[in-house]
Every structure is written in C-alpha cells, then in structure tokens.
Amino acid sequence: ETGVTQTPRHLVMGMTNKKSLKCEQHLGHNAMYWYKQSAKKPLELMFVYNFKEQTENNSVPSRFSPECPNSSHLFLHLHTLQPEDSALYLCASSQDRIVEETQYFGPGTRLLVL
C-alpha cells in the first residue's frame, strides 16, 4: 500500500459512455498526477495538479477531463473515448511539484474501451 488509492480497478466502457476515475491520496501531498500506461509504450504524463491548480496538460485530448476538488482527491472524467484509449491509468502524488520529490503511484485503473 502506497497511500494512494484508485477506483475502479477495472473499467469497461463503450465509446458513447461517460465514466469517471477516482484517485485519493492519504499522504498529505500537494501534487497529484495522471499517467497513461499503454503496452509497449513509455509511461505518459497527462495532467499535473499542484495545490489543486492544474499546472500541466500534456496535449491530452479533450475527451479526458481532470478535476481536482482538493489536494487529496483527483478525478479523470472520460467521455466519447476511442478504443486506442484502452490502457492502464495511474494516479500518483508527491509532496510538492518538483521532480526530485518521490512520486507514489496508485494501483491503477485498467480501462478497456469497446
């Protein structure tokens, strides 16, 4: 247990569905991240939040919409996804938004888009 939880752990959705991924960290960290991990590809940073403010969006399509209501919770809202969006979505947190801070990863949500 890293202190970062994610729900659901597995999700199957159609291309017309709307769903949300949830991440919660119990570490008192200020920075939270969404990553996408696809087979045979590097881990890709999607979004960064620092003190609830989005600081980075790495050219992620608008069908992915993050929300950070407070420093402990992070959501990823999904709508009209494509089959190529099927991947493992990992949430991470760190004490602050500096790269030297260790990032702690959640267990991930395995997403399949049909």
Next chain:
Amino acid sequence: QKEVEQNSGPLSVPEGAIASLNCTYSDRGSQSFFWYRQYSGKSPELIMFIYSNGDKEDGRFTAQLNKASQYVSLLIRDSQPSDSATYLCAVQTGANNLFFGTGTRLTVIP
C-alpha cells in the same frame, strides 16, 4: 528521437548473478534520474534515484550515472527471483517533467 531509451528485454539472469539494466537519454541538461520497479499487474515503485556522476549504492542495488555519455544504469547484485519485474528508467528534463522509458523486463531464473 525518444527522450529515454531502454532495451525492452527480456533480460534473463540466473539467481545470484548480477543483473545490469541500461538506459540512455537525449536531453543533455537532465539533472535527475530515477529507477522504478513494476511488478506485473502492479504500479511502479521508486527504488533508486541519482543526481551526480558516479555510483550510488543502496543494498543490492547500485545506480551508475555518466552524464557525458548520457547513460544511467542499474546493477542488481545477488539477483533473486523476487527481483523479476519490469524496471523503468525515468529522467527529469529541463521542463521539470519526468520522462519514462518503456522499461526492461528482468527475469531471474532460480
């Protein structure tokens, strides 16, 4: 050009041997380098980080950094079957982002 490159493997070593995992990076200004271990079906966990040229040892793990050659490696001494996992190299870029390699799959054979 990929930011971070690793051999995908699989790399197989016998139990008790030294496993050597290599990583090269493209941004010469990178300052911080990390090794994460990811067991199958699990999330990455940080095992080592290194900022300065040379070696850094932590138990059975040694990270080696050569900034001139843009090369970072991880040595695992006395490899155990429990070390079997995918090892991800991550490099900090000038934009203060972490870029990950695709990972090297290591199998330690009992």
